Amino acid sequence: MRWFVILGAVLGGALIMTIGLLVGHFAIPKDSGPDPSRDDLSKDVDVSFIEQVMAEIDNKEIEKSLRELTKKPHMAATPGDEDLVQLILNRWKNASTGLDNATVDRYDVFLSIPDPANPNNVTVVTGNGMLNFTSRLTEKNYTEDQVDPDVVKPYAAYAPPGTPKGKLVYANQGRMIDYEELVKQQVNLTGTIAITRYGGEGRAGKAINGAKFGVIGVIVYTDPKDINDGKALENETYPYSWYLPPSGVERGSYNGYFGDPLTPYYPAKDFTYRIKESEIKGIPPIPTQPIGFEDAKTLICELDGPVAPSAWQGSLGCAYRLGPGFRKEGRFPNDSDVQVNVHNQRIINSSANVMGMIRGSTEPDRYVIYGNHRDSWVHGAIDPSSGTAVMLEITRILGKMLKENRWRPRRSIIFGSWGAEEFGLIGSTEFTEEYYSKLRDRTVAYINVDISVFANATLRAQGTPSVQNVIFTAAKQVKVPTDLSTTVYDNWIRYFNRTSSLHGLVPSLGTLGAGSDYAAFIHYLGITSMDLAYTYDRSKTSARIYPAYHTAYDTFDYAARFIDPGFTSHQTVARTAGNILLRLADSLIIPLDLVDYGETLEHFYNSAETELGPILAQQNISLGPLKTAIDRFNSAAKALNQQIDQLKKEVNPSPLHVRMLNDQLMLLERAFLDPRAFPDKYYYSHVIWASKSSGIATFPGLADAYAKAISNSSLGWDNVSKHLTIAVQAIGNAAATLEIVI
Amino acid sequence: MRWFVILGAVLGGALIMTIGLLVGHFAIPKDSGPDPSRDDLSKDVDVSFIEQVMAEIDNKEIEKSLRELTKKPHMAATPGDEDLVQLILNRWKNASTGLDNATVDRYDVFLSIPDPANPNNVTVVTGNGMLNFTSRLTEKNYTEDQVDPDVVKPYAAYAPPGTPKGKLVYANQGRMIDYEELVKQQVNLTGTIAITRYGGEGRAGKAINGAKFGVIGVIVYTDPKDINDGKALENETYPYSWYLPPSGVERGSYNGYFGDPLTPYYPAKDFTYRIKESEIKGIPPIPTQPIGFEDAKTLICELDGPVAPSAWQGSLGCAYRLGPGFRKEGRFPNDSDVQVNVHNQRIINSSANVMGMIRGSTEPDRYVIYGNHRDSWVHGAIDPSSGTAVMLEITRILGKMLKENRWRPRRSIIFGSWGAEEFGLIGSTEFTEEYYSKLRDRTVAYINVDISVFANATLRAQGTPSVQNVIFTAAKQVKVPTDLSTTVYDNWIRYFNRTSSLHGLVPSLGTLGAGSDYAAFIHYLGITSMDLAYTYDRSKTSARIYPAYHTAYDTFDYAARFIDPGFTSHQTVARTAGNILLRLADSLIIPLDLVDYGETLEHFYNSAETELGPILAQQNISLGPLKTAIDRFNSAAKALNQQIDQLKKEVNPSPLHVRMLNDQLMLLERAFLDPRAFPDKYYYSHVIWASKSSGIATFPGLADAYAKAISNSSLGWDNVSKHLTIAVQAIGNAAATLEIVI
Structure with missing residues (x-):
């Protein structure tokens, strides 16, 4: 756990402290200034500071970073990858633009590579x-x-x-x-x-x-x-x-699953038990x-x-x-x-996550995590270096603010440069496994920016429903690269939109599958997550993905000439993601909206009623308890929003009062976890967002159990009832988390 | 979730508020006084107040309660049981000695009763x-x-x-x-x-x-x-x-398992899926x-x-x-x-938990839970009414203090009168299932007093190691009934003692199995738990348990004449348990000591090394990673204690600083949970305290896997390695919870 332990040591600047001293010391070192005063405790996000950060985000710097990142192929655990480990570590340890600390976490992971001496064909x-x-x-x-x-x-x-x-x-x-x-x-x-x-x-x-x-x-x-x-x-x-x-x-x-294939649920360390290769699913x-x-x-x-x-x-x-x-x-x-x-040969190689930390001033034990993988298949200019260049630009500006004593976030910020994503989200998954308990208890949200720019038409965002609010707020504060009179939000709504029962016409947020490093965060840990990128104008191309994806043509030249000439879309993503990051880290009340979650639950319920309801009724299976649970969730979410509104009016709200509400907001997503819901599917524990085979937009366990029962009715209706109970219980847990605490 | 929601409504005293208004209101209603000031935020437990409470605990009142509780047989879900539901509810709603609120939670549970018309023989x-x-x-x-x-x-x-x-x-x-x-x-x-x-x-x-x-x-x-x-x-x-x-x-x-047999992991509500009777294990x-x-x-x-x-x-x-x-x-x-x-006939009956609540003044979202079952097999004077009488005496005094505005705890206190314990800890287990997420996130500790007095010789306590500290402190403040110059602690150490590597000769704390309602709290939820009672002089009897246990002779007469004449041992348990409860609810820093947990881990490690080490070495299985993890845990626990000592010296510690440390103390036990460690054993998720077949005092998964491998060596050594990984990972998670937060 080096990166958590060592951090404090560098905080004192020139002061050299031994680890021994440090461990005996509180997380907020004395030399970092006095105890937060009541004013600090109730300080809210500074919108003008966000403006400053956004203004400093520089497309030329992103271009420069991308050129460096793409000099060599950097497939996971190769020398090219290790070069980038050092590059990122150096950036994050830079005296004038670095973070509080940066370290490297290593895992011995099971990979598959072609035999250089005996090519496939x-x-x-x-x-x-x-x-x-x-x-x-x-x-x-x-x-x-x-x-x-x-x-x-x-x-x-x-x-x-x-x-x-x-x-x-x-x-x-x-x-x-x-x-x-x-x-x-x-x-x-x-x-x-x-x-x-x-x-x-x-x-x-x-x-x-x-x-x-x-x-x-x-x-x-x-x-x-x-x-x-x-x-x-x-x-x-x-x-x-x-x-x-x-x-x-x-x-x-x-590999259809994610994480190191030999060590499901446990970090791939030297002490870790490994399953047999024949047991890999x-x-x-x-x-x-x-x-x-x-x-x-x-x-x-x-x-x-x-x-x-x-x-x-x-x-x-x-x-x-x-x-x-x-x-x-x-x-x-x-x-x-x-x-x-x-x-192909199967090997075990050391893969690195580079971790960068900024200690929170007031709530160091609350984490906002921002991550992006580092490994590519070849030169990976788009996948993933477009994202890495954006992350490095965000850390450069925030590091500068930090070193110049112009800012320190309320909550801690952790940056992750994940290894071996291309082989199955391995680095990020091992991270969630190794630090399971503390991440579960302390993480406010995870922001993923993998490929930052697929194309330069519009923002595209995926996430759990509660992040819609903060993404919209940020997107309204950022201008599009091509037209400084238009916001990212206004541009976005033209490309992807839907009619919300709560808000009318809004940009439509996509749902999270398991396509990038957010997977273990949302499915295994139940951490509120989002994924951001700039993407296509679908009226101009039907390409499944950008055409050079995972090929030798994904180069700096390709990116600079065809994906984002001038790198202004990169800049826009950096501004949007940085804006969201600062709001999550600095806001007095965490800017997640749980009423929006209720809208999705309602939508899932309506789909179930329409698509499954008639045949379920024939089987004497009632969706009533699901409706009751969702109604209860919605009442609790609305009441919580009213409490938040009330609190925001207070001049000097009680810090424990604020913390209590924030804990409810933070832990909501965790309440949807049921580690026993899907015993056959590694990591999938989130009752609302687990993978499913059925095409019906409803609760995944229910939808899949229903599809199975339909195809073999003698066996499956009990399983439908069971998954209905699982969904009702998860929503009940979530409602209880939002309700008045006692 | 009635009992959580309704509570606030009665807090205003005479003021009648509708639920609708309340739900839109913050947990600390405005009329309960101003926002806690900085002084309130850092207020510590008041030892003289504890003295007052202990002084008011009255053996005659306990005797009176016991007489009432034992008038009728009160087997689970019978009319006699329902009478006691009303009795307890009325006590807890009493205008001058009641709690903030009390409610009834009901579950439809699967029971087994003899056929009255066709007796067994x-x-x-x-x-x-x-x-x-x-x-x-x-x-x-x-x-x-x-x-x-x-x-x-x-x-x-x-x-x-x-x-x-x-x-x-x-x-x-x-x-x-x-x-x-x-x-x-x-x-x-x-x-x-x-x-x-x-x-x-x-x-x-x-x-x-x-x-x-x-x-x-x-x-x-x-x-x-x-x-x-x-x-x-x-x-x-x-x-x-x-x-x-x-x-x-x-x-x-x-029934070898616990909880409602038809609804493992889910509360036995009307909407809940029930397994087939043939599937009951x-x-x-x-x-x-x-x-x-x-x-x-x-x-x-x-x-x-x-x-x-x-x-x-x-x-x-x-x-x-x-x-x-x-x-x-x-x-x-x-x-x-x-x-x-x-x-025997199998039936589904409604079983009630009676829940009583006292809202915390400063941290209402932190719960200290005190519980005892209500149902007996026959008149149940000892099992469980001796415990119920003690609980009612504690709530009578605390209720009085509350109604007289002399006290309100820092944290919320929840009392549970559990139903259907005798059938398999059903009421308490359903409670942990129904409120899983909020209990997991917010519960500081669970105190169980089932049979409060087996005999009148000495205190006997079981618990996870971190509770030793608070039990010792309380036991030193309470006098034994027979000799007012001797403390419960000094008496206890004569009957049960051990030499601690940290503290020298101390009373020995027993470990928690699954014998009473603490089981789901510790094994399923990972909540710090303890069980308290007065018990035998083992030099005077070798009785397996008090002889009238679960028979028709467990009556008031039996209790009054042979178990505790004068009810002073009952009084002593009430004082001790009440003392512990107040310390957990009111202390600025939660009085759990995690260095004591480390001593137990060391002890487990030493047993493993001695008993399993030689043969594991032959199988090339090293216990080294386990040792490393325990060393790391111990360093972190010691460092945390130093931080706590430092904080206690501060005049006005930051409330978020205090909360952060308290969260580490509270959540430590949760870090030992691994819901995938024992897939074949319902509810058992705690890697340190799960049930085991092996008699070796070490990590249960490791011990049992070892015993299996020994008896069938061709199969089992991989399983030993797997359980070693599970233990190392759990201890690593626990260490991470205690280490500096970032």
Whole structure:
């Protein structure tokens, strides 16, 4: 726990204290000034200070940082990654712009890398053993800054090694329903190699599903229809546009769960018990390899068999057929097999989180956490260095304010530069495991900025409902880069909006899945979380994600020319996220609104009533207790808001009075946790936001239990009742947290 | 959640406020006086006030209460129980001695009762079907106050109905090793009825174990050797002494788990999902019935077969033989079978918790909880009314102080009169389930006083190690009833003591199992807990427990004549428990000492090293990380104590500073919880105090995993490593809670 312990030692400035002395010392060292006076205790956030911070956030500095961060590939636990550990540590320890302290937390985590001596590929082998085709081993180089000996060759992390060979089939997105469709079309899948396109299903799922149907190897590619708005020609793609070149390959973790795969629930330390590799859940059971669409075209356009359904057709410039095997008189003899050659190695490597701390003046035992991962697949200019550059700019300004004694937050602020996110949110998950209890008891909120700029059209925010309020407030105080008369809020509402029953037309906040480092915070710890970025104008592109995602083309040049020329969108995200951070850290009353949570619960209830209600009634299962619990929650939330309004009118509110209300606000999210609700799903404990298979926007346990019961009614209705109880109990706990304390 | 919501409404005294108004109001109503001033915020416990409270605690009032409480049998959810619900509610709502508020929480719980129309018994049936013996249906009446139509006939709650018949065997205490011994002695257990004596094994275990060996019915009795110091004659027992008369039968719950059996983890409300009866774990699979030793003698002294081992012999006045079946030429034809006739019914009844509240002046959102169950098996003068009378005396004095405006605690105090404890700690467990989140976040400690006086020799206390300090302090301030120059502490240390590595010779604090209502607080919620009582001089009796335990003889007369004539031990427990309660509620810094926790961890470590270390080393399992974690805990605990000492010297400490330290003290116990550590054991989540089968005084998961691995080495060593990780992680979490906050 070095970073918590050591911190105090640097606070005294030149004064050198030993750890021994320090541990015997209170968290607020004497030399940091007198005890907070009653005035300090009731000091509120300083809006003009936020203005100053925002004014100092500099797009040129962000650009400079991004250039440095992207000099080398920095895949997790490689030398390039370790260079950035030092870079960030140095920034956060800088005498004039650093934080109170910065340290490195290390975990020995289970990773998967390709064998440098024996590259993965996909080949076509004729009946008599002739090699007829080999997929590209690397992406084609177009720019200087893309070239590096450390560029990792495309692979599917955690896919098992092996060289299965069989007839090729086209399985669309590799969803269960896709394989079922193939069976319906009488395609015999046993012993086949399935080629699938990215999207529609998690990476690992494509192989896990396929194996259930007898598929022995999986190829994954990115269809130009899904990523390039159909553009497939070399002169239409990068470096001529932001679109993905034909040889580009999306790398990625093929691990459906998150956290170090060998140490679920416990930090991957030297003392930690590790499960057997065979016990790892959620990874492909069969060799799997991603390829570029140039190579995919060679394979798919030669397929035999029935023409694929129209929804399965892509932009490779031919009619996609299902297979199995190649057509007669095509490029390949039709007795040819496709072979997937995977030589991935599993290793345990040391991965670092860099932690930076600013001690709170008044409530040092309350944490606002801001995080971003550091590791990329290749140079990672967008993913994640766009976020890292933004975080470094925020810490540079706040560090400067701190060092110049112009500011110290009311609550402590912790910055996390997470390691090994790309392999499955590993660094952030290990962090939540190692510091479980103190984070659970003390964390006000977690702000995640991973990719800060996908595109430069608008803000996009995801989060639990209570953060809507503070995000809106901040977004109204920040101007858009292109038009200084328009706020981020006003711009946002044009792109994403909804009609709220409480507020009318507002920007719509997305929900948190498990796509970035907020996952363990919200699902495992029940900490109020949000994720922020600038993103696309969806009227201009239907790209699944920015086209260079996880490829060798995600470079500084790509970012500077096609994603955010001038880096003003980066600057805007830094201003918005910094603004939110300061409001959470400095406000007398934590600016979370729990009435907004109630609106979401109502919405979930209404969906359940509409979509599940009629059949539940037939089963004598009443949603009444759920409605009662939500009504109680809403009453309590409204009453709490009234208390807050009252308190804000007081000149010198009692500090314990304030603390009590703030604890209710902070701990609300924790009340929704039930560690026994989803015993089969690692980490998912949040009854409102756990993952679900059902498409119905309601309580996940209820929705999934309902879907199961519908498909096998003899078994499942008891399970529906059980998940209804779980939801009622969680909402009851949440209401109790908000109600008058005794 | 009525009791939390309604409370405020009565605080204004005569002022009547609607709930609607109240909910919109802050927890400290305006009319309760001005905001706490800085002086109030740093006010410490008033020792002279404690003296006043102790002086007012009146043995005559306790006697009066006990007489009222024991007028009628008050088994859970019977009319007698409901009468006491009203009695307690009225006391706590009394205008001059009541609390701020009192309410009733109800749960629909699964109980087991004998069929009034078809009484249980044990019979002997000859080969030709003749009935040769019938056990007594009820206990013999000796005193007036024992006579009541509502006395429940002896039975084994939750034993299934049935009338199995077979040859009788004597199985000692019904432990696994007892049945194994019978097998070793070549006694064929298949189809037999086993007679076992109380002790050595949980009630349910006797039948669960027996069934594994083919036993089809179980009889349980109390041997005079175990309960009566060998006395078995009618003129040696009650009403001539405190010993159990020959017809006395110990009733009891034969449910090995606790909480409502149909709703594990969720409160037994109307909306709650209930598991199937067949899914209930931990109850006898075969009919089981308790009988008196008079009847047991008739059966055991007629047994045939080899003489039982000497450790199995009791005080029935004959040589105990193993069976199977009766001897030739005895009272019964030797072809006779024994039949166990059980007609228990399973019902769902409404059980009440009565909750009484005193709102804290400065930290209303911090709770000190004091509880005692209300339900008995029969008249329950000792179990539990001795505790209820003590609780009512404490609330009478505190209520008076409150109504006279002489005192209001710093923190809120909650009193719980739990229902259905005897069936398996049901009321208290449902309470922890219903209010899980707020209790978890806000409870400072739980004080349990169930049976307050077993005997009048000395205080006996059990608890987690951090409560030692406050119990000692209180015990030094209270005098023993028999000698006003001796403190409870000085007397206690004569009876139970140990040499502490930190404090030298001190009274020894026992550990908490799951024997009373503290179980869900400590094991499920991780709340610092203790259990207090006055108890035996072990040099004068070896009785397993006071002899009238769970029988019809546990009456006011029995209590007044043999347990505590003059009720001065009751008074002493009330003074001690009240003293502790006030210190926990009023002290500026919560008086828990975490360095004492470290001593226990060290002790656990030393046991592990001595008892498990050598063989673990052979398996390459190192206890080093455990030692490191404990060292870290100890450093942090010592440093925290130094911080507290420092703070106590400050004239006007910052209220948030105080609160921060108090939160560390309060939440320490929670850090030891790991809800995933013992997935097979309901509620047990506390890594230090979970139940265990091993007799080694160390970490329970580690000890049990080790024992399993020893007995089946091919499987278990990974599980030992896993439980070592669980312990290291829990202690690490605890250390982090105590360390400097950032």
